[in-house]
Amino acid sequence: MNKTRIALAVLAAASAVGTLAPWYTGMQLEEVLQTSIRQGNEQLQESVPGTGVSMELVALERGFFASTAHYRLTLDDTSSGEEPTELLFSDRIEHGPLPLSRLQALELKPVMAASRFELERSEDVIPWFVGAGGGSPLTGSLVLNYDNSVTGRVTLLPLQFAGEGNSVRFSGMNLDVAAGAQSEYLRLAGGMDSLILDLTRDGEPLQVQLKGLSLRSDYRLGQSGLYTGDSRLALQQAQLLLADRPPVEVRDFVQTDRLEELGGQMKGAFGYDIGMLSYGGQPLGSLNLSLSLANLDVLALKNLGDWYTGFLRRLQTQPDGDTGLSAEEHDGLQAGLGALLAGQPKLALDNLSLKTANGESRFNLVVDLARPVSYELPPAELARQLVGKVDARLVLAKPMIRDVVMYQAALDPAVDPAAAALEATQLAEMAGEMATSTQLARVEGDNIVASLSYADGQIEFNGQTLPAEQFAGLLLSMAPAEAMGLMMGAEDGGAAGDGQDYPGADSGEMATDSEAEPR
Numbered sequence: 083m084n085k086t087r088i089a090l091a092v093l094a095a096a097s098a099v100g101t102l103a104p105w106y107t108g109m110q111l112e113e114v115l116q117t118s119i120r121q122g123n124e125q126l127q128e129s130v131p132g133t134g135v136s137m138e139l140v141a142l143e144r145g146f147f148a149s150t151a152h153y154r155l156t157l158d159d160t161s162s163g164e165e166p167t168e169l170l171f172s173d174r175i176e177h178g179p180l181p182l183s184r185l186q187a188l189e190l191k192p193v194m195a196a197s198r199f200e201l202e203r204s205e206d207v208i209p210w211f212v213g214a215g216g217g218s219p220l221t222g223s224l225v226l227n228y229d230n231s232v233t234g235r236v237t238l239l240p241l242q243f244a245g246e247g248n249s250v251r252f253s254g255m256n257l258d259v260a261a262g263a264q265s266e267y268l269r270l271a272g273g274m275d276s277l278i279l280d281l282t283r284d285g286e287p288l289q290v291q292l293k294g295l296s297l298r299s300d301y302r303l304g305q306s307g308l309y310t311g312d313s314r315l316a317l318q319q320a321q322l323l324l325a326d327r328p329p330v331e332v333r334d335f336v337q338t339d340r341l342e343e344l345g346g347q348m349k350g351a352f353g354y355d356i357g358m359l360s361y362g363g364q365p366l367g368s369l370n371l372s373l374s375l376a377n378l379d380v381l382a383l384k385n386l387g388d389w390y391t392g393f394l395r396r397l398q399t400q401p402d403g404d405t406g407l408s409a410e411e412h413d414g415l416q417a418g419l420g421a422l423l424a425g426q427p428k429l430a431l432d433n434l435s436l437k438t439a440n441g442e443s444r445f446n447l448v449v450d451l452a453r454p455v456s457y458e459l460p461p462a463e464l465a466r467q468l469v470g471k472v473d474a475r476l477v478l479a480k481p482m483i484r485d486v487v488m489y490q491a492a493l494d495p496a497v498d499p500a501a502a503a504l505e506a507t508q509l510a511e512m513a514g515e516m517a518t519s520t521q522l523a524r525v526e527g528d529n530i531v532a533s534l535s536y537a538d539g540q541i542e543f544n545g546q547t548l549p550a551e552q553f554a555g556l557l558l559s560m561a562p563a564e565a566m567g568l569m570m571g572a573e574d575g576g577a578a579g580d581g582q583d584y585p586g587a588d589s590g591e592m593a594t595d596s597e598a599e600p601r
Contacts, residue, residue, distance in 0.1 A: 111149055111175065111195060112142050114230070119153075125265060128391065134158035134166075148176045151197075167206050173199035178228075195226045197234075213241040213250070230263030238274075247282040255295075268309070271298045286325045294318025304343040306380040308387075312340040328362025328493065347425065348378040362493055367438040367485070376428040382421035389414050416457060423453035426470065438489075441481030441528070447474045472536040480510040480528045 116139055123136050136156050143150040151173040158166035176183055179192035200218040203211050210219040219241060224234030240254040257272035273296035281288045299313035317335040334357025341350045354371040393411060407415065431447040454467035484506040491502035514530050517523035523532035524544055535542040540549060 111144070111177070112139075114194070114226070115139055115142070115151060118230070121264070140170075146177075147182070148174060150174050153199075168204065169207065170202040170204050171199050172202050173197050178226075184225075192228070193225050194228050194230075197224045197226070198222070199224070209243060210241065213243045214239045224259075231261065233258075233260045235259070236272075249280040251276070251278040253277070262303075265303065267300075267302045269300050273297060288325070289321075289323040291319070291321040291323070292317060293320075301341075304380075306343060306346075306348075306384055308341075308343065308348065308380060308384060310341045310343045310348075312338070314338050331358075331360045332356055333358040333360075343380060346380050347376075348380050348383060349376040350374065350378075361489075364489055364492055365439075366489055367436055367482075369437075370433055370435045372432040372434075374428075374430045374432050376430075377425050378427050379422055379425035382418060382425065386415075386418040386422065389418050420453055423451055423468070426453075427451050436482065438482045438485035440485050441479030441483075443479045443482045444477045445475070448472070466539060469536070472534065474534045476523070476530075476532045478513070478523075478530040480514060480530065483510040483513055 119137050119139055126135060134157060136158075138154050138156075140152040140154050142152075153171040153173065155169040155171065156166050157169070175195050175197040178194045178196070180190070181193065181196040183198075184190075184193065184196055199222050201207060201210070201220040202218070207219075211217070213219065217239065219239050220237070221239070222234060222236040224232055226232055236257045236259060238252070238255040238257075241250060241252040243250040253275035255272060255274040257270060260269040261267065273294075275293065277290075277292045277295075279290040281290070295315075295317050297313070297315045299311070301309040301311035301313075304310045315337045318333065320332040320335060322330040334355070336353070336355045336357075338353045339350065341348065352373045354369075356369040358368055359366045389411070393407075396411075397405060427450075429449045429451070431445070433444060433446055435442055435444040437443075448471075449469060450471035451468060452470040454464055457464065459467065484503075487506035487509055488502055491497045491499070491506070514525045517530050517532070518525055521544070523530050525531070531544075533542075533544055540547055542548075
Protein backbone atom coordinates (compact mmCIF):
# COMPACT_ATOMS: atom_id res chain seq x y z
CA MET A 83 0.00 0.00 0.00
CA ASN A 84 2.83 2.37 0.92
CA LYS A 85 4.61 1.50 -2.32
CA THR A 86 1.47 2.32 -4.30
CA ARG A 87 1.14 5.67 -2.55
CA ILE A 88 4.81 6.44 -3.24
CA ALA A 89 4.40 5.55 -6.90
CA LEU A 90 1.30 7.71 -7.19
CA ALA A 91 3.14 10.58 -5.48
CA VAL A 92 6.04 10.28 -7.90
CA LEU A 93 3.67 10.25 -10.88
CA ALA A 94 1.82 13.27 -9.50
CA ALA A 95 5.08 15.16 -8.96
CA ALA A 96 6.30 14.30 -12.46
CA SER A 97 2.97 15.40 -13.90
CA ALA A 98 3.18 18.68 -12.01
CA VAL A 99 6.71 19.31 -13.24
CA GLY A 100 5.72 18.42 -16.79
CA THR A 101 2.84 20.86 -16.56
CA LEU A 102 4.58 23.72 -14.76
CA ALA A 103 7.67 23.67 -16.99
CA PRO A 104 5.77 24.43 -20.23
CA TRP A 105 3.69 27.02 -18.35
CA TYR A 106 6.85 28.71 -17.06
CA THR A 107 8.40 28.61 -20.54
CA GLY A 108 5.27 30.23 -21.97
CA MET A 109 5.50 33.01 -19.39
CA GLN A 110 9.13 33.72 -20.35
CA LEU A 111 8.59 33.42 -24.09
CA GLU A 112 7.50 36.98 -24.92
CA GLU A 113 10.51 38.51 -23.20
CA VAL A 114 12.86 36.15 -25.05
CA LEU A 115 11.22 36.90 -28.41
CA GLN A 116 11.30 40.66 -27.91
CA THR A 117 14.95 40.56 -26.86
CA SER A 118 15.96 38.42 -29.86
CA ILE A 119 14.08 40.64 -32.31
CA ARG A 120 15.53 43.83 -30.85
CA GLN A 121 19.08 42.47 -30.96
CA GLY A 122 18.58 41.29 -34.54
CA ASN A 123 17.34 44.71 -35.66
CA GLU A 124 20.21 46.47 -33.89
CA GLN A 125 22.84 44.19 -35.42
CA LEU A 126 21.35 44.65 -38.89
CA GLN A 127 21.33 48.43 -38.58
CA GLU A 128 24.87 48.43 -37.24
CA SER A 129 26.13 46.25 -40.07
CA VAL A 130 24.13 47.86 -42.90
CA PRO A 131 22.81 51.28 -41.87
CA GLY A 132 19.81 52.44 -43.86
CA THR A 133 18.99 48.94 -45.05
CA GLY A 134 15.29 49.57 -44.36
CA VAL A 135 14.70 46.03 -43.06
CA SER A 136 13.18 45.53 -39.61
CA MET A 137 11.06 42.97 -37.75
CA GLU A 138 8.55 43.36 -34.94
CA LEU A 139 6.40 41.10 -32.79
CA VAL A 140 2.82 42.04 -33.64
CA ALA A 141 1.00 39.70 -31.27
CA LEU A 142 1.55 36.69 -29.03
CA GLU A 143 -1.35 34.34 -28.29
CA ARG A 144 -0.07 32.57 -25.21
CA GLY A 145 -1.22 29.01 -24.48
CA PHE A 146 -0.36 26.43 -21.84
CA PHE A 147 1.68 23.98 -23.94
CA ALA A 148 2.02 26.09 -27.08
CA SER A 149 1.70 29.72 -28.19
CA THR A 150 1.24 31.45 -31.54
CA ALA A 151 3.31 34.50 -32.45
CA HIS A 152 2.71 36.91 -35.31
CA TYR A 153 5.58 38.92 -36.82
CA ARG A 154 5.82 41.74 -39.33
CA LEU A 155 8.91 42.08 -41.54
CA THR A 156 9.12 45.52 -43.14
CA LEU A 157 11.15 46.23 -46.27
CA ASP A 158 11.43 49.99 -46.71
CA ASP A 159 13.64 51.31 -49.50
CA THR A 160 13.39 55.06 -48.92
CA SER A 161 15.47 55.85 -52.00
CA SER A 162 12.89 54.26 -54.33
CA GLY A 163 10.05 56.46 -53.14
CA GLU A 164 7.73 53.44 -53.08
CA GLU A 165 5.54 52.30 -50.22
CA PRO A 166 7.19 49.85 -47.79
CA THR A 167 6.59 46.14 -48.37
CA GLU A 168 5.32 44.16 -45.39
CA LEU A 169 5.67 40.41 -44.98
CA LEU A 170 3.57 38.76 -42.28
CA PHE A 171 4.57 35.53 -40.54
CA SER A 172 2.75 33.24 -38.14
CA ASP A 173 4.74 31.06 -35.77
CA ARG A 174 3.38 28.16 -33.70
CA ILE A 175 5.74 27.77 -30.73
CA GLU A 176 5.68 24.62 -28.61
CA HIS A 177 6.92 25.21 -25.07
CA GLY A 178 9.84 23.28 -23.64
CA PRO A 179 11.47 21.47 -22.13
CA LEU A 180 10.07 18.59 -24.19
CA PRO A 181 7.89 19.89 -27.03
CA LEU A 182 5.50 17.27 -28.39
CA SER A 183 6.86 17.42 -31.95
CA ARG A 184 10.38 16.67 -30.69
CA LEU A 185 9.13 13.78 -28.54
CA GLN A 186 7.41 12.32 -31.60
CA ALA A 187 10.73 12.57 -33.47
CA LEU A 188 12.53 10.94 -30.47
CA GLU A 189 14.57 14.10 -29.92
CA LEU A 190 14.83 14.08 -26.12
CA LYS A 191 17.25 16.94 -25.49
CA PRO A 192 15.45 19.63 -23.43
CA VAL A 193 14.93 22.92 -25.28
CA MET A 194 13.20 26.18 -24.44
CA ALA A 195 10.88 26.08 -27.45
CA ALA A 196 10.33 24.56 -30.88
CA SER A 197 8.64 26.63 -33.56
CA ARG A 198 7.13 26.14 -36.98
CA PHE A 199 6.63 29.34 -38.94
CA GLU A 200 5.26 30.24 -42.34
CA LEU A 201 4.68 33.26 -44.52
CA GLU A 202 1.08 34.47 -44.34
CA ARG A 203 -0.98 35.47 -47.33
CA SER A 204 -1.07 39.22 -47.98
CA GLU A 205 -1.53 41.50 -50.96
CA ASP A 206 2.21 41.87 -51.56
CA VAL A 207 2.86 38.13 -51.80
CA ILE A 208 -0.26 36.75 -53.51
CA PRO A 209 1.77 35.82 -56.65
CA TRP A 210 4.11 33.74 -54.46
CA PHE A 211 1.16 31.78 -53.05
CA VAL A 212 -0.27 31.25 -56.53
CA GLY A 213 3.14 30.07 -57.78
CA ALA A 214 3.39 27.63 -54.87
CA GLY A 215 0.01 26.06 -55.66
CA GLY A 216 -1.87 27.94 -52.96
CA GLY A 217 0.30 26.97 -49.99
CA SER A 218 2.75 29.15 -48.13
CA PRO A 219 5.90 29.44 -50.27
CA LEU A 220 8.18 30.04 -47.26
CA THR A 221 8.14 27.83 -44.17
CA GLY A 222 10.59 26.80 -41.51
CA SER A 223 11.22 25.10 -38.20
CA LEU A 224 13.50 26.47 -35.49
CA VAL A 225 14.62 25.28 -32.07
CA LEU A 226 15.40 27.78 -29.32
CA ASN A 227 17.85 26.29 -26.85
CA TYR A 228 18.19 27.29 -23.21
CA ASP A 229 21.40 29.19 -24.00
CA ASN A 230 19.32 31.23 -26.52
CA SER A 231 21.13 29.70 -29.51
CA VAL A 232 18.98 28.79 -32.51
CA THR A 233 19.08 25.89 -34.96
CA GLY A 234 16.64 24.94 -37.68
CA ARG A 235 15.71 24.76 -41.34
CA VAL A 236 14.16 27.28 -43.73
CA THR A 237 12.33 25.92 -46.78
CA LEU A 238 11.38 27.68 -50.01
CA LEU A 239 8.76 25.58 -51.79
CA PRO A 240 8.83 24.94 -55.55
CA LEU A 241 7.40 27.89 -57.49
CA GLN A 242 6.10 28.54 -60.99
CA PHE A 243 5.24 32.01 -62.30
CA ALA A 244 4.16 33.20 -65.73
CA GLY A 245 3.08 36.57 -67.01
CA GLU A 246 3.93 39.44 -69.39
CA GLY A 247 6.14 37.23 -71.52
CA ASN A 248 8.25 36.04 -68.56
CA SER A 249 8.18 32.87 -66.49
CA VAL A 250 9.99 31.36 -63.51
CA ARG A 251 10.41 27.71 -62.61
CA PHE A 252 12.05 27.09 -59.26
CA SER A 253 12.70 23.65 -57.75
CA GLY A 254 12.66 24.90 -54.16
CA MET A 255 15.46 25.23 -51.62
CA ASN A 256 16.32 24.03 -48.13
CA LEU A 257 18.66 25.98 -45.86
CA ASP A 258 19.91 24.66 -42.52
CA VAL A 259 20.77 27.50 -40.15
CA ALA A 260 22.43 27.87 -36.76
CA ALA A 261 23.24 30.99 -34.75
CA GLY A 262 24.62 31.73 -31.30
CA ALA A 263 22.67 33.72 -28.74
CA GLN A 264 24.73 36.86 -29.47
CA SER A 265 25.44 35.87 -33.08
CA GLU A 266 28.89 34.75 -31.95
CA TYR A 267 28.67 32.11 -34.66
CA LEU A 268 26.63 31.84 -37.86
CA ARG A 269 26.29 28.70 -39.94
CA LEU A 270 24.37 28.08 -43.14
CA ALA A 271 24.12 25.09 -45.48
CA GLY A 272 21.71 24.15 -48.23
CA GLY A 273 21.01 24.11 -51.92
CA MET A 274 18.56 23.86 -54.79
CA ASP A 275 18.12 21.65 -57.83
CA SER A 276 17.22 24.19 -60.51
CA LEU A 277 16.06 27.68 -61.40
CA ILE A 278 14.90 28.45 -64.95
CA LEU A 279 14.07 32.01 -66.03
CA ASP A 280 12.34 32.66 -69.37
CA LEU A 281 12.59 36.39 -70.07
CA THR A 282 12.04 38.84 -72.88
CA ARG A 283 14.85 41.25 -73.68
CA ASP A 284 14.44 43.89 -76.40
CA GLY A 285 11.62 41.81 -77.81
CA GLU A 286 13.75 38.65 -78.04
CA PRO A 287 13.43 35.57 -75.79
CA LEU A 288 16.18 34.88 -73.29
CA GLN A 289 16.52 31.85 -71.03
CA VAL A 290 18.77 31.50 -67.98
CA GLN A 291 19.22 28.07 -66.42
CA LEU A 292 20.91 27.37 -63.06
CA LYS A 293 21.25 23.79 -61.89
CA GLY A 294 22.77 22.03 -58.89
CA LEU A 295 23.40 24.90 -56.47
CA SER A 296 24.92 24.15 -53.06
CA LEU A 297 26.25 26.53 -50.45
CA ARG A 298 27.86 26.37 -47.03
CA SER A 299 29.22 29.00 -44.68
CA ASP A 300 30.66 28.85 -41.17
CA TYR A 301 31.67 32.11 -39.47
CA ARG A 302 32.59 32.92 -35.90
CA LEU A 303 33.00 36.28 -34.21
CA GLY A 304 36.66 36.92 -33.42
CA GLN A 305 38.14 38.80 -30.47
CA SER A 306 38.24 41.96 -32.55
CA GLY A 307 34.52 41.86 -33.28
CA LEU A 308 35.06 40.82 -36.91
CA TYR A 309 33.81 37.53 -38.33
CA THR A 310 36.26 34.88 -39.46
CA GLY A 311 35.63 31.54 -41.11
CA ASP A 312 34.98 30.15 -44.55
CA SER A 313 32.25 29.64 -47.12
CA ARG A 314 31.75 27.71 -50.35
CA LEU A 315 29.24 28.09 -53.17
CA ALA A 316 29.08 25.58 -56.02
CA LEU A 317 26.98 25.51 -59.17
CA GLN A 318 26.98 22.45 -61.40
CA GLN A 319 25.69 24.19 -64.52
CA ALA A 320 24.69 27.66 -65.73
CA GLN A 321 23.41 28.21 -69.25
CA LEU A 322 22.45 31.35 -71.18
CA LEU A 323 20.27 30.85 -74.26
CA LEU A 324 19.64 33.77 -76.62
CA ALA A 325 17.51 33.72 -79.74
CA ASP A 326 19.52 32.95 -82.89
CA ARG A 327 22.78 32.86 -80.96
CA PRO A 328 24.96 29.99 -79.76
CA PRO A 329 24.37 29.06 -76.10
CA VAL A 330 26.91 30.00 -73.43
CA GLU A 331 27.45 27.34 -70.77
CA VAL A 332 29.43 27.26 -67.53
CA ARG A 333 30.01 24.00 -65.69
CA ASP A 334 31.35 23.30 -62.22
CA PHE A 335 31.58 26.86 -60.94
CA VAL A 336 33.00 27.06 -57.40
CA GLN A 337 33.46 30.15 -55.25
CA THR A 338 35.32 29.93 -51.93
CA ASP A 339 36.53 32.37 -49.31
CA ARG A 340 38.37 32.09 -46.02
CA LEU A 341 39.12 34.76 -43.41
CA GLU A 342 41.53 34.23 -40.51
CA GLU A 343 42.58 36.41 -37.58
CA LEU A 344 45.89 35.84 -35.84
CA GLY A 345 48.01 38.12 -33.68
CA GLY A 346 45.90 41.19 -34.34
CA GLN A 347 46.09 40.76 -38.11
CA MET A 348 43.60 39.49 -40.65
CA LYS A 349 44.26 37.55 -43.81
CA GLY A 350 41.90 36.27 -46.46
CA ALA A 351 41.81 34.06 -49.52
CA PHE A 352 39.19 34.10 -52.28
CA GLY A 353 38.86 31.65 -55.14
CA TYR A 354 36.74 31.39 -58.28
CA ASP A 355 36.87 28.32 -60.52
CA ILE A 356 35.07 27.42 -63.73
CA GLY A 357 35.54 23.78 -64.61
CA MET A 358 34.46 24.26 -68.22
CA LEU A 359 33.33 27.23 -70.31
CA SER A 360 31.73 26.46 -73.65
CA TYR A 361 30.20 28.49 -76.48
CA GLY A 362 27.89 26.98 -79.04
CA GLY A 363 28.59 23.53 -77.66
CA GLN A 364 32.33 24.02 -78.24
CA PRO A 365 34.41 23.65 -75.03
CA LEU A 366 36.73 26.64 -74.65
CA GLY A 367 38.57 25.78 -71.46
CA SER A 368 38.68 26.18 -67.71
CA LEU A 369 39.38 29.33 -65.69
CA ASN A 370 40.76 30.05 -62.25
CA LEU A 371 40.98 33.29 -60.30
CA SER A 372 42.63 33.30 -56.86
CA LEU A 373 43.04 36.41 -54.70
CA SER A 374 44.52 36.90 -51.25
CA LEU A 375 45.00 39.61 -48.65
CA ALA A 376 47.47 39.59 -45.75
CA ASN A 377 48.88 41.81 -43.01
CA LEU A 378 45.59 43.64 -42.49
CA ASP A 379 45.59 45.32 -39.09
CA VAL A 380 42.39 44.21 -37.35
CA LEU A 381 41.95 47.37 -35.29
CA ALA A 382 42.42 49.53 -38.39
CA LEU A 383 39.86 47.44 -40.28
CA LYS A 384 37.38 47.78 -37.45
CA ASN A 385 37.92 51.54 -37.26
CA LEU A 386 37.41 51.86 -41.01
CA GLY A 387 34.24 49.79 -40.70
CA ASP A 388 32.98 52.07 -37.93
CA TRP A 389 33.85 55.11 -40.04
CA TYR A 390 31.91 53.71 -43.00
CA THR A 391 28.91 52.90 -40.78
CA GLY A 392 28.89 56.45 -39.44
CA PHE A 393 29.16 57.87 -42.95
CA LEU A 394 26.17 55.81 -44.13
CA ARG A 395 24.14 56.90 -41.12
CA ARG A 396 24.89 60.54 -41.89
CA LEU A 397 23.73 60.04 -45.47
CA GLN A 398 20.60 58.32 -44.18
CA THR A 399 19.68 61.24 -41.92
CA GLN A 400 20.46 63.72 -44.71
CA PRO A 401 19.14 62.00 -47.85
CA ASP A 402 19.09 65.25 -49.84
CA GLY A 403 22.19 66.79 -48.25
CA ASP A 404 25.84 66.93 -49.24
CA THR A 405 27.21 63.48 -50.11
CA GLY A 406 30.83 64.66 -49.97
CA LEU A 407 33.15 64.14 -47.03
CA SER A 408 33.19 66.67 -44.23
CA ALA A 409 36.56 67.78 -42.80
CA GLU A 410 36.05 65.46 -39.84
CA GLU A 411 35.11 62.53 -42.09
CA HIS A 412 38.11 63.22 -44.33
CA ASP A 413 40.48 63.20 -41.35
CA GLY A 414 38.88 60.03 -39.99
CA LEU A 415 39.23 58.24 -43.32
CA GLN A 416 42.83 59.35 -43.72
CA ALA A 417 43.68 58.21 -40.18
CA GLY A 418 42.04 54.82 -40.76
CA LEU A 419 43.84 54.26 -44.06
CA GLY A 420 47.12 55.37 -42.50
CA ALA A 421 46.76 52.84 -39.69
CA LEU A 422 45.96 50.11 -42.22
CA LEU A 423 48.94 51.00 -44.43
CA ALA A 424 51.24 51.10 -41.40
CA GLY A 425 50.80 47.32 -41.15
CA GLN A 426 52.24 46.96 -44.70
CA PRO A 427 49.31 45.05 -46.18
CA LYS A 428 49.90 42.63 -49.03
CA LEU A 429 47.48 42.31 -51.96
CA ALA A 430 47.88 39.41 -54.34
CA LEU A 431 46.38 38.11 -57.52
CA ASP A 432 47.76 34.66 -56.86
CA ASN A 433 46.55 33.14 -60.09
CA LEU A 434 44.57 34.12 -63.15
CA SER A 435 44.66 31.28 -65.63
CA LEU A 436 42.93 29.99 -68.74
CA LYS A 437 43.51 26.36 -69.64
CA THR A 438 42.53 24.99 -73.03
CA ALA A 439 42.96 21.52 -74.49
CA ASN A 440 46.63 22.04 -75.36
CA GLY A 441 47.95 24.87 -73.20
CA GLU A 442 47.55 27.04 -70.12
CA SER A 443 48.28 30.74 -69.72
CA ARG A 444 48.79 32.29 -66.28
CA PHE A 445 49.25 35.67 -64.66
CA ASN A 446 50.08 36.55 -61.05
CA LEU A 447 50.70 39.82 -59.24
CA VAL A 448 51.77 40.66 -55.67
CA VAL A 449 51.78 44.22 -54.31
CA ASP A 450 53.14 45.27 -50.90
CA LEU A 451 51.82 48.61 -49.65
CA ALA A 452 53.37 51.00 -47.13
CA ARG A 453 52.37 54.17 -45.31
CA PRO A 454 53.69 57.38 -46.94
CA VAL A 455 55.13 60.11 -44.77
CA SER A 456 52.45 62.45 -46.15
CA TYR A 457 49.51 62.34 -48.52
CA GLU A 458 50.37 65.82 -49.84
CA LEU A 459 53.42 64.64 -51.79
CA PRO A 460 53.69 64.97 -55.58
CA PRO A 461 51.92 62.03 -57.30
CA ALA A 462 55.14 60.30 -58.39
CA GLU A 463 56.71 60.48 -54.93
CA LEU A 464 53.44 59.49 -53.24
CA ALA A 465 53.20 56.40 -55.48
CA ARG A 466 56.85 55.51 -54.75
CA GLN A 467 56.26 55.61 -50.98
CA LEU A 468 52.84 53.96 -51.15
CA VAL A 469 53.97 50.95 -53.21
CA GLY A 470 56.75 49.12 -51.39
CA LYS A 471 57.15 46.12 -53.66
CA VAL A 472 55.65 44.62 -56.82
CA ASP A 473 56.14 41.19 -58.38
CA ALA A 474 54.32 40.19 -61.57
CA ARG A 475 54.69 37.34 -64.05
CA LEU A 476 52.83 36.52 -67.25
CA VAL A 477 53.07 33.19 -69.07
CA LEU A 478 51.23 33.14 -72.40
CA ALA A 479 51.17 29.66 -73.92
CA LYS A 480 51.39 29.48 -77.72
CA PRO A 481 49.31 26.26 -77.80
CA MET A 482 46.55 28.14 -75.95
CA ILE A 483 46.65 30.93 -78.55
CA ARG A 484 46.30 28.33 -81.29
CA ASP A 485 43.37 26.70 -79.47
CA VAL A 486 41.53 30.01 -79.07
CA VAL A 487 41.94 30.84 -82.78
CA MET A 488 40.77 27.36 -83.73
CA TYR A 489 37.73 27.62 -81.40
CA GLN A 490 36.71 30.85 -83.10
CA ALA A 491 37.15 29.34 -86.54
CA ALA A 492 35.11 26.26 -85.60
CA LEU A 493 32.03 28.45 -85.09
CA ASP A 494 32.04 29.40 -88.78
CA PRO A 495 31.14 26.40 -90.99
CA ALA A 496 32.58 28.16 -94.05
CA VAL A 497 36.12 28.21 -92.65
CA ASP A 498 38.50 25.57 -93.96
CA PRO A 499 39.92 23.64 -90.94
CA ALA A 500 43.36 23.23 -92.53
CA ALA A 501 43.62 26.95 -93.34
CA ALA A 502 42.41 27.82 -89.85
CA ALA A 503 45.06 25.57 -88.28
CA LEU A 504 47.79 27.22 -90.37
CA GLU A 505 46.56 30.70 -89.44
CA ALA A 506 46.41 29.75 -85.76
CA THR A 507 50.02 28.56 -85.83
CA GLN A 508 51.15 31.70 -87.63
CA LEU A 509 49.39 34.00 -85.16
CA ALA A 510 50.93 32.19 -82.19
CA GLU A 511 54.41 32.51 -83.67
CA MET A 512 53.78 36.15 -84.60
CA ALA A 513 52.79 36.93 -81.00
CA GLY A 514 56.12 35.57 -79.79
CA GLU A 515 58.11 37.49 -82.39
CA MET A 516 56.34 40.77 -81.58
CA ALA A 517 56.93 40.28 -77.86
CA THR A 518 60.67 39.74 -78.31
CA SER A 519 61.12 42.54 -80.89
CA THR A 520 59.50 45.07 -78.56
CA GLN A 521 61.43 43.62 -75.60
CA LEU A 522 58.17 43.26 -73.67
CA ALA A 523 58.70 39.52 -73.22
CA ARG A 524 60.89 36.61 -74.21
CA VAL A 525 60.10 33.19 -75.59
CA GLU A 526 60.82 30.13 -73.48
CA GLY A 527 59.91 26.99 -75.39
CA ASP A 528 56.20 27.19 -76.17
CA ASN A 529 55.62 30.04 -73.71
CA ILE A 530 55.83 33.81 -74.07
CA VAL A 531 57.07 35.00 -70.68
CA ALA A 532 57.22 38.46 -69.13
CA SER A 533 58.24 39.30 -65.57
CA LEU A 534 58.47 42.50 -63.58
CA SER A 535 59.70 43.23 -60.05
CA TYR A 536 59.83 46.59 -58.30
CA ALA A 537 61.44 47.61 -55.01
CA ASP A 538 63.27 50.70 -53.72
CA GLY A 539 62.73 52.66 -56.92
CA GLN A 540 64.38 49.98 -59.09
CA ILE A 541 62.64 47.74 -61.62
CA GLU A 542 63.75 44.36 -62.84
CA PHE A 543 62.03 43.80 -66.17
CA ASN A 544 62.52 40.43 -67.85
CA GLY A 545 65.76 39.87 -65.94
CA GLN A 546 67.25 43.34 -66.54
CA THR A 547 67.51 46.00 -63.84
CA LEU A 548 66.73 49.62 -64.67
CA PRO A 549 65.45 52.72 -62.84
CA ALA A 550 61.72 53.36 -62.78
CA GLU A 551 62.16 56.48 -64.94
CA GLN A 552 63.93 54.49 -67.65
CA PHE A 553 61.20 51.83 -67.60
CA ALA A 554 58.54 54.52 -67.98
CA GLY A 555 60.49 55.95 -70.91
CA LEU A 556 60.64 52.54 -72.55
CA LEU A 557 56.87 52.21 -72.35
CA LEU A 558 56.38 55.74 -73.67
CA SER A 559 58.64 55.06 -76.63
CA MET A 560 56.42 52.14 -77.65
CA ALA A 561 53.11 53.97 -77.10
CA PRO A 562 51.01 54.84 -80.16
CA ALA A 563 51.55 58.35 -81.48
CA GLU A 564 47.94 59.33 -80.83
CA ALA A 565 48.12 58.28 -77.19
CA MET A 566 51.42 60.14 -76.75
CA GLY A 567 49.91 63.27 -78.22
CA LEU A 568 47.10 63.17 -75.69
CA MET A 569 49.46 62.61 -72.77
CA MET A 570 51.80 65.39 -73.89
CA GLY A 571 48.87 67.76 -74.32
CA ALA A 572 49.47 68.13 -78.06
CA GLU A 573 46.68 69.18 -80.36
CA ASP A 574 47.53 66.50 -82.91
CA GLY A 575 48.75 62.95 -82.54
CA GLY A 576 52.20 63.39 -84.03
CA ALA A 577 54.16 64.32 -80.94
CA ALA A 578 55.12 60.80 -80.00
CA GLY A 579 56.12 59.62 -83.39
CA ASP A 580 58.17 62.55 -84.68
CA GLY A 581 61.52 61.16 -83.69
CA GLN A 582 61.54 62.90 -80.31
CA ASP A 583 63.77 61.16 -77.77
CA TYR A 584 62.28 59.78 -74.55
CA PRO A 585 64.20 58.44 -71.59
CA GLY A 586 65.00 54.86 -72.24
CA ALA A 587 64.01 55.01 -75.91
CA ASP A 588 67.63 54.65 -76.99
CA SER A 589 68.26 51.03 -77.84
CA GLY A 590 71.59 51.31 -76.06
CA GLU A 591 69.90 51.74 -72.70
CA MET A 592 68.41 48.30 -72.77
CA ALA A 593 69.82 45.13 -74.23
CA THR A 594 68.45 44.09 -77.58
CA ASP A 595 66.92 40.69 -78.06
CA SER A 596 70.21 39.33 -79.38
CA GLU A 597 72.02 40.59 -76.28
CA ALA A 598 69.48 39.23 -73.83
CA GLU A 599 69.84 35.97 -72.03
CA PRO A 600 69.66 32.89 -74.25
CA ARG A 601 66.12 31.58 -74.56
